[in-house]
Amino acid sequence: MERERKARRKVFYLTFVALALIVGGFLIWKLSILILPIIVGALLAIVFRPVKERFRVRWLPHQIQVLCSFAAIGLVLFFAFNTLRKHIPDEEQKLEFKVRLKYKLNEKYRQLVAKPAEEKSNALAPLIQKELGPLMDKFNQLLELSPEERDLFLRYAAGHTGKPPIQSKFVDYFRANQRTRKYVIPEEAPTGATQPTRTVAPAPVEPVAATDETSFENKLSAWMLAPLIFIFLGFDHGQIRRFFIGLVPNRYFELSLTVVDRLDDAIGKYLRGTFIECFLVGVTLTLGLILLGIPAGMAVAIGVVSGLLNAIPFVGTAIALVIGLGYALVAENIRPLIPGLNPNDLALYVVILVVITHVLDDVVFQPFVLGSAVNIHPLVVVIAIISGSLIMGLWGMLFAIPAVVVLKTAVATFFKELKDYRII
Amino acid sequence: MSVRNLAADKLLWETLGRWKRSSPELDRIQFLKTVPFFDRLSNRQLKSVSDIMFERTYDADESIFEEGQPGAALFLILDGKVAVEIFRETSTTRLAVLEKGAFFGEMALLDDTPRSATARALERTRTLALYRNDLRGLVHRDAKTACRIYRSLAGMIADRLRLTNELVQMKTPPGDVELG
Numbered sequence: 001m002e003r004e005r006k007a008r009r010k011v012f013y014l015t016f017v018a019l020a021l022i023v024g025g026f027l028i029w030k031l032s033i034l035i036l037p038i039i040v041g042a043l044l045a046i047v048f049r050p051v052k053e054r055f056r057v058r059w060l061p062h063q064i065q066v067l068c069s070f071a072a073i074g075l076v077l078f079f080a081f082n083t084l085r086k087h088i089p090d091e092e093q094k095l096e097f098k099v100r101l102k103y104k105l106n107e108k109y110r111q112l113v114a115k116p117a118e119e120k121s122n123a124l125a126p127l128i129q130k131e132l133g134p135l136m137d138k139f140n141q142l143l144e145l146s147p148e149e150r151d152l153f154l155r156y157a158a159g160h161t162g163k164p165p166i167q168s169k170f171v172d173y174f175r176a177n178q179r180t181r182k183y184v185i186p187e188e189a190p191t192g193a194t195q196p197t198r199t200v201a202p203a204p205v206e207p208v209a210a211t212d213e214t215s216f217e218n219k220l221s222a223w224m225l226a227p228l229i230f231i232f233l234g235f236d237h238g239q240i241r242r243f244f245i246g247l248v249p250n251r252y253f254e255l256s257l258t259v260v261d262r263l264d265d266a267i268g269k270y271l272r273g274t275f276i277e278c279f280l281v282g283v284t285l286t287l288g289l290i291l292l293g294i295p296a297g298m299a300v301a302i303g304v305v306s307g308l309l310n311a312i313p314f315v316g317t318a319i320a321l322v323i324g325l326g327y328a329l330v331a332e333n334i335r336p337l338i339p340g341l342n343p344n345d346l347a348l349y350v351v352i353l354v355v356i357t358h359v360l361d362d363v364v365f366q367p368f369v370l371g372s373a374v375n376i377h378p379l380v381v382v383i384a385i386i387s388g389s390l391i392m393g394l395w396g397m398l399f400a401i402p403a404v405v406v407l408k409t410a411v412a413t414f415f416k417e418l419k420d421y422r423i424i
Numbered sequence: 425m426s427v428r429n430l431a432a433d434k435l436l437w438e439t440l441g442r443w444k445r446s447s448p449e450l451d452r453i454q455f456l457k458t459v460p461f462f463d464r465l466s467n468r469q470l471k472s473v474s475d476i477m478f479e480r481t482y483d484a485d486e487s488i489f490e491e492g493q494p495g496a497a498l499f500l501i502l503d504g505k506v507a508v509e510i511f512r513e514t515s516t517t518r519l520a521v522l523e524k525g526a527f528f529g530e531m532a533l534l535d536d537t538p539r540s541a542t543a544r545a546l547e548r549t550r551t552l553a554l555y556r557n558d559l560r561g562l563v564h565r566d567a568k569t570a571c572r573i574y575r576s577l578a579g580m581i582a583d584r585l586r587l588t589n590e591l592v593q594m595k596t597p598p599g600d601v602e603l604g
Contacts, residue, residue, distance in 0.1 A: 238558075242478065250482055254489065254496035257555050258536075420494050 033222045036395055041229025043402070046264075047271050048073060052234060066234035074227070080304070086297065092156045092163065095149060096170055100330040102143040103173035106180055108329070108347075109136050133183040140180055255417045259410070266409040271402065273370040274311055280365045281357055282307020285320065288353040292346060293336040294327070302327060310361065312397045313381050317358045324350040376404055449474065452552070458525055459500055461576050469569040476558040482545040488529075491542045495532030497553040501525065504549025510541045521546065532556055533577055 028035065052069050089097055113129050145153060152160075153174060159165040233240075241260060248256040286303030290296055306320030328350040334343045341349060376384075381401065388400030418424045453470045456462045462470060479502070482488055488499060491510060499506075501524050508520045508528060519541060522528055528543055533556050563570040 237475065245478060250480060250486060250488070253478075253480060253553070254493070257496050257557075258494070261555075261557050417494075422490065422493065 033218060034225060036392075037223045037226040038229055039399065041226040042233060043271060044226070044230045045233035046268050047275050048230075048234075049268065050272065062237065063235055066231065070227070070231050070234060083297065083300065088301075091152070092160075092166070095145065095153045095156065096166055097330060098143050098145060098149075099153065099170055099174045099177060101326060102140060102177050102180070104329045105136070105139055105143075106177075109183075129183065136183050140182075144177075251423070252421075255421045255423070258417050259413050262413045263406065263409055266413075267402070267406055270370070270405045274402075277361065277365045277369045278307045278310045280369070281310045281361050284357045284360060285324070285353065288357065289324070289350070291337045292341070292349050292353065293334040293343065294331065298327065311401075312385065313401060315385060315397060317354065317361075320357075321351065321354045324354055376401070376408065380404060452477075455502060455525075456500075456552075459527060461498075461500075461527055461530070461573065461580075464572050464576065465569060469566065469572070472562065472566045472569050473554070473573070476554065476562060478553045478555070480551050480553055482549045482551065484545060484547045486545050488543040488545060488549075488551065489539050491540065492538045494536040495529060495539050495556075496536065497555045498527060498530045498533050499543070500527045500552040500554075502550040502552055504551075505546040506549055506551075507544050507546050508541050509544060530577060530580065533559055533573075 048069065052066065109132065112132075153166070156163070157166045157171045157174075245253070245256055245260065282303040284303075285306050286299050289299035289302060294302075302320075302323055305323060306316070309316040309319045312319075325347055328347040331346060334346055336343060336346075336349070381404075384400040384404045385397050388396030388398075388403070390396070392399070415424075449471070452474045453467060456465075456470045456474060462473060465473065477500075478497075480488075480499075482504075488506065489495070501522055503524055506522045506526075506528065507518055508522065509516050509518050511517075529539065531537060532539075533554070536556070559570060559573065562573075
C-alpha cells in the first residue's frame with residue numbers, strides 16, 4: 001500500500017515537473033519581452049534590501065516603509081535621469097557632434113602628418129599615414145552625413161523649428177568636412193589621365209525602418225513591470241522563499257534552506273559590491289573630468305554612464321574611453337583646473353584619466369569592495385561576456401557576470417551540501 | 425489619558441489585530457506559548473517568530489534529520505511522535521520519544537555542527553522548523569525577540585551542562601577532578 005503510494009507520488013511529481021517545464025518554456029518564449037524588466041526589478045530589490053532593513057522604523061507599517069523607500073529611490077533616480085537627459089544630445093546636437101568630431105579628428109590627423117617646409121623629410125609621417133590613413137578614411141565614412149542629414153544641418157544652421165541657429169564656426173567645420181578627401185587613394189588609372197578627386201562617400205545608409213509604435217508601446221509597458229517587481233519584492237517578508245521551500249521534499253528541506261541562503265548571500269554581496277564599485281569609478285571619472293575643465297554637467301553624465309558600464313568587465317572601460325575621448329576631441333574652450341595642463345592635449349589627459357581610474361578600480365576599489373566575494377577566472381569572464389552579447393546584446397554583457405556568479409555559487413554550494421547531507 | 429482608557433485602547437487594538445490574523449495563525453501562536461523556549465515572548469513577538477517558521481509534515485518512519493548531517497533548524501512537534509536515536513555499528517539506541525509540544529535539534533540554532541542523533545517520525549507528524557539564519561535575521565528586525573530566544577537557549581544549555589556535571593559527579597569516584 002505504502003509502496004504503491006510512493007510510486008504514485010513519484011509519477012505525480014515527474015508529470016508535474018515535466019508539465020511545469022513545458023508550460024514554463026512556452027511562457028518564457030512568448031513573454032520574453034518581460035524577462036529583462038523582471039530581472040532588473042529583482043536585482044534592484046536585492047541591491048536595496050539592506051537599505052530597507054537598516055532604515056526600518058518600528059512604528060511604521062512595513063508596506064508604508066517600502067513605499068517610502070521606493071519613493072526616495074525613485075526621486076533620486078528621477079533627478080539623476082533628468083540631469084542626465086539634458087546632456088543626451090537631441091537630433092540637432094547629434095548632427096553638430098558628428099560634424100565637430102569629424103572636423104577635429106581630421107585636424108588632429110593632419111597635424112600629426114604635416115611636414116613643416118623647413119624640415120627635412122619626416123620619417124615618421126609616411127608610417128603614420130600608411131597605418132592611420134585607411135582608418136581615418138573609415139572614420140570619415142562613418143561620420144559622413146547623408147544628403148538628408150546635410151539638408152537638416154543646413155536648416156538648423158539657419159534656425160530650424162525656432163531654435164537658435166548653429167554657431168557659424170560649426171557651419172565652417174561642416175563646409176571643411178565637405179572638402180575632405182580620402183587619405184588613401186588606390187593606384188589604378190593609366191598614365192596621362194587625370195584622376196577625378198574622390199570625396200569621401202558617406203557610409204551606406206540603411207533604410208530607416210518605419211517606427212514600430214506598437215513594439216515601442218509593448219516595450220514601454222513591459223518596463224513598467226520593473227518598478228512593480230521592485231515594490232512587491234520589497235513588500236515580501238520572505239513569503240516567496242517560504243512558498244518555494246514549501247514545495248521541496250522533506251529530504252531536501254534543510255539542504256534547500258542552506259543553499260538558498262548562501263546563494264542569496266553571495267548574489268547580494270556581489271551585486272552590492274559591484275554597485276558600490278561602479279559608483280566609485282563614476283565618481284573618480286567625474287572628479288577627474290571636472291579637474292580637466294570639462295563642464296560639471298557633462299562630466300557627471302560621462303561619469304554616470306561610464307560607472308554603469310563598468311559593470312561589464314573589460315568592455316566597460318573601453319566604452320568609457322571612447323565616450324570620454326569623443327567628447328574631449330570635440331570640446332572647445334576648455335580650461336583645465338590643474339595648472340600647467342595644455343587645453344589642446346585634452347584627449348591625451350582623458351586617456352590618462354581613464355587609465356588611472358581603471359588601475360584604481362583594479363587595485364583599490366575591487367579588492368576593497370568586492371574582496372574575494374566571487375573569484376571568477378578571467379577566461380570565464382571573457383567567454384561569459386561574449387556569450388552574453390550574442391544572446392542579449394548590451395544587456396547580455398551586463399548580466400553575464402552576475403549570471404556566472406549565480407551559477408558558480410549554486411553549483412558549488414549545491415554539491416557541497418548534497419555531500420554533507422549524504423544525499424550523494 | 426487615564427490608565428483605564430489606555431488599557432481599554434490596548435485591548436481594542438489587540439482584539440482588532442486578532443481579527444486580522446487567520447485562525448491557523450492564532451492556533452500556532454497559542455501553541456508556541458506552550459513551548460518553554462518561547463514562554464517569555466508576548467503575542468506580537470510570537471507572531472514575529474511564527475512568521476519565520478516553516479511547517480513540515482513527515483510520514484511515519486520518515487527521517488527528519490540524520491546523525492552526522494549539518495544542523496540547520498530547530499524543530500517543534502505540532503502533532504505526532506518523534507524518536508531520537510543513535511546508530512552504533514550494528515545496533516540502534518533510542519534515546520527518547522518526543523510528543524506534541526516537545527522540541528529537538530536546538531543546537532542547530534547556534535551553528536552547523538553535525539547532528540548528534542537521528543530524529544525519525546514514528547507516525548504522521550507535523551512540525552514547525554525554525555531556521556538558524558532566519559533567527560539571526562530576526563536580530564536585525566526584532567532584536568528584543570531574538571535576544572529572548574537566545575537567552576532561553578542559553579538557559580537550556582546551562583541546565584544541560586549542570587545536569588551533565590551532576591551525572592559525571594555521581595559516576596566519578598571521590599577524589600577525581602570535577603568538571604565545570
